[in-house]
Amino acid sequence: MRQRPRGDSRGILAPGRLLRQVRFRRHLPAPALRPWVEHYWFVDWDLAEPFAQQVVPHPAVNVVFRRDGDGPETAEVAGVGRELFSITLVGSGRVSGVQFRPGGFRPFWPGPVAELTGLRRSFADLAGRWPPARDHTGGACDGTDAERCHVLDTLLTGWAPASDPVTDEVIRLVEEIRTDRTVLRVDAFARRHGLSTRRLQRLFLDRVGVGPKWVIRRYRIQEAIEQAADGPPPDWARLAADLGYSDQAHLIREFTAVTGTSPAAYARSVG
Known part of the structure; x- marks a missing residue:
């Protein structure tokens, strides 16, 4: 089991440019979650001009929490992306992401993971089917890195994944x-x-x-x-x-x- 998060830039196009524009870092989850969760990834930005970033997705599901400026926190499940992912960041904001290990999202999801492939589903859309989406109250983008990790650890542990x-x-x-x-x-x-x-x-x-x-x-x-x-x-x-x-x-x-x-x-x- 890893003792530190991955340090490579694999999947990130022009990683040096990204690191000059935003604060990007990774943290390991609580030990009990590491069989399924690769790492948490945090991005914070405060930009004078819009910044566009592209990523070649891993074969992994991500759960992504985002707050733009002083707006509300949003949350979504991002299935495995087959195509190049592009995003443009503007103003200020924060993202707290959970990258699951490939295969590791299945204990947190009630059906075949293929039904999410190529899709990004908001928690609002999933609330009627998936209790974690219904129970989300925010806070994953608030505070220090340690506080954000604690919120994610608590959230994921509360979803009660079982070894399979x-x-x-x-x-x-x-x-x-x-x-x-x-x-x-x-x-x-x-x-x-x-x-x-x-x-x-x-x-x-x-x-x-x-x-x-x-x-x-x-x-x-x-x-x-x-x-x-x-x-x-x-x-x-x-x-x-x-x-x-x-x-x-x-x-x-x-x-x-x-x-x-x-x-x-x-x-x-x-x-």
Whole structure:
């Protein structure tokens, strides 16, 4: 179990620009929640001009609390995003987010996680179906980081998640895909774990919200994006081979489709 939150910028386009414009940080949840919650992420801003940010989403559900200026706190569940996420921040505000581990939202949700994929559902819309949405009274964006963490810990613990061996298995499988570059094909990965491809697909749709092939490709392209932003431009042909692409052209096509810009242009823009 992690003793500190992730320190990478994976998924964040032009992370240096983001850190110059806003206060962004991550914190771990209470130990009892760490089997399911990756981290809390906080963003505070006070801007003279609008600031636009793009993110290549992880295969993870987020619960997001936001307050703009002195306005009311809003809350939403953001399912796994298949497309590039763009947001423009203006004025001042705060966000307190919960990023669940891929598969980790299932103990907090009453149905297949795939029904949330590609959607952002406000707590107001979910209040009739999901008790946590009905019970939300605000406060997640108030106070110090420690106070905000305490509110989120209390809120999530109050949702009474229960350990589930199938969910635990799926979380481990996704973590293996994230950390093991040799995982390139769904059928080979399924055989490695004594599962049929169909069974693996069903497990991922129910617990993660997307299929295993999508998870593999998303983690690999996120790594390519991070390498493009970190130091001198990589050897794209070698990186393509390392990440399981058939050739450099395949990596360039997927990179451009996901981010809207070519690897070389992206590397120049953040250099």
